[in-house]
Amino acid sequence: MAITIAPLHQHFVGSVTGIDICRPLTRSEVAELEAGMDRYGVLVFHGQPLTDEQQCAFSRNFGELEVTLAGQMAKPEHRRFGDRLELGDISNLSGNDGALRARDDHRRMYALANQLWHSDASFRAIGAGYTLLHGRVIPSRGGNTEFADMRAAYHALDDAMKAEVEDLICEHSIVFSREQIGWRVDSETDADKLKPVRHRLVITHPVTGRRSLYLSSHIGGIVGWPVPEARAFIRDLTEHATQREFVYSHAWQVNDLVMWDNRTVMHRARRFRDLKEVRDLRRTSIKGVGLEVPVLAAAE
Ligand code: OGA
Ligand code: MN
Numbered sequence: 001m002a003i004t005i006a007p008l009h010q011h012f013v014g015s016v017t018g019i020d021i022c023r024p025l026t027r028s029e030v031a032e033l034e035a036g037m038d039r040y041g042v043l044v045f046h047g048q049p050l051t052d053e054q055q056c057a058f059s060r061n062f063g064e065l066e067v068t069l070a071g072q073m074a075k076p077e078h079r080r081f082g083d084r085l086e087l088g089d090i091s092n093l094s095g096n097d098g099a100l101r102a103r104d105d106h107r108r109m110y111a112l113a114n115q116l117w118h119s120d121a122s123f124r125a126i127g128a129g130y131t132l133l134h135g136r137v138i139p140s141r142g143g144n145t146e147f148a149d150m151r152a153a154y155h156a157l158d159d160a161m162k163a164e165v166e167d168l169i170c171e172h173s174i175v176f177s178r179e180q181i182g183w184r185v186d187s188e189t190d191a192d193k194l195k196p197v198r199h200r201l202v203i204t205h206p207v208t209g210r211r212s213l214y215l216s217s218h219i220g221g222i223v224g225w226p227v228p229e230a231r232a233f234i235r236d237l238t239e240h241a242t243q244r245e246f247v248y249s250h251a252w253q254v255n256d257l258v259m260w261d262n263r264t265v266m267h268r269a270r271r272f273r274d275l276k277e278v279r280d281l282r283r284t285s286i287k288g289v290g291l292e293v294p295v296l297a298a299a300e
Contacts, residue, residue, distance in 0.1 A: 003029065005036045005043070009248040011152040012265065014040035021045060021257060022054045030061045037130065038208045041264035042147050044250065045257040050134050052087055052282065055257075059132050059284035066121070066128060066285045069174060070110060073189060078107065081282075088283030090114075090133065092274045103275060106186070113177045114269040116217035117148065117242055119262040120285055123172045123218045125197050129288035132259040137280035138252045142272030145258065146249045147265045150212035153241035154202065165213070169223040170234070171196035176220030198223065199291065205263055206290030212264055213241055214291075241266065252281075263288060 005014040014036050019029060036043050050058065059065055065086040074089070080096055081087045092108065094101045101108045120128035133145065157165070173196040178185050185194060201222075203214045215238055222230035249270075250258055260267060272279060 003032050003036075005040065007040070008044065009149075011246060012040050012149040013042040013044065013147065013248045015044045015046075017046075019045075021048050021058045022050055024057070025061055034062065034207075037259070037261050038205070041149060041151070042248065042258065042260040046253060047255050048134070048257045049255045050257065052081060052084060055132065055134050055282060055284055056084070056086060058257075059130075059286065062130050063286040063289070066287055068121070068283070068285065069123075069193060070107070072193075073186070074107075086284060088285070090283045091137075091278070091280040093278060093280060098278070100275060100278065108274070109181075109183045110178070110185075113181050113183065113217065115271060116177055116180060117215070117238055117266045117268045118177060118218060119214060119216040119266055121288075122199060122214065122216040122262070123174045123177075123197060126292045127172075127199070127288045128262045128285040129291070130259055130261055130286040132257060132284045132286075134282045135252045135254055135256040135258075135280075136282060137278045138254055139272045139274075139277040139279045142270055143274075143279050144249045144251050144270045145267055146247055146270060147260060147267045148242045149246045149248075149265055150215065150241060151205075151210050151264060152246050153243075154211050154213045156246075157240070165201050165237070168201040169198050170201050170214070170219045170230075171198055171221040171223065172216060172218040173197070173220055174218060177217040179220070180217060196220065200293065203263060203291070203293070205261075210264075213237065214263070215241055215266055263290060 001018045003018045005016050008015050067085045068088045071085050080089050092101050120131045175185050175194050199214055204211050219234050221227050
């Protein structure tokens with residue numbers, strides 16, 4: 001079986017066939033998929049009935065697994081996958097009995113911010129590299145995941161704008177994204193996890209050398225700028241970067257696995273009738289090499 005990757009969009013996103021990712025991969029298969037990620041930023045696999053264990057094993061081919069902030073904060077009685085903390089619960093389920101979360105469940109409030117365009121874990125000193133999402137239960141309508149190509153968005157800026165953003169440094173915190181939907185992050189959360197971290201707005205991919213905009217709803221400021229000016233600017237840039245021309249919308253099928261590079265694309269969840277229907281996706285994420293470029297020296 002030979003791996004084939006076919007483009008699903010004019011700028012990015014590839015659909016992968018000719019591989020069974022439920023079983024162990026060879027080094028050369030991993031290398032081919034990594035090359036596909038470098039080129040396409042998002043890879044889509046259909047018909048992959050992964051177990052939790054197999055999803056973790058497949059993900060480990062690409063680096064060290066991370067535990068999400070939501071996973072770290074989850075009370076033990078809310079953990080649907082027991083001790084498997086590296087598996088993120090991207091569902092609207094309350095527990096393992098099939099009941100949906102209540103309308104005002106704080107986990108639901110927290111997850112609603114996934115509907116804002118973002119890069120995973122950009123509020124960490126080293127954000128996520130790849131994220132992998134696997135579809136287990138899909139609602140009958142809505143609930144797509146959308147991706148926007150931040151390389152194409154950067155490339156489309158005019159020269160004056162490219163010069164303006166070149167050295168900007170943004171401040172990211174989970175507090176800023178939740179604030180946008182009127183949700184105050186639990187005050188019990190470790191203050192350390194809420195402290196803004198700094199990242200360059202323009203990043204260079206460590207493998208391809210291509211530049212992209214490292215945008216995210218977690219951004220709440222630009223170093224040296226008044227906050228309102230920074231937020232208006234970031235909002236404007238996000239609007240530019242998420243024009244339909246740069247966007248692919250993934251309509252989920254059961255047993256799809258979609259993986260993306262957070263250094264190359266932004267993404268968001270779309271709404272669905274989450275009080276009536278189940279949506280159960282499982283997430284793994286890999287630490288982002290190349291996002292640890294020191295920015296403190298350039299600031300202030
Ligand atoms: C995530 C995320 C989008 C979705 O899991 O990080 O943003 O469509 N999910 O659920
Ligand atoms: Mn996300």
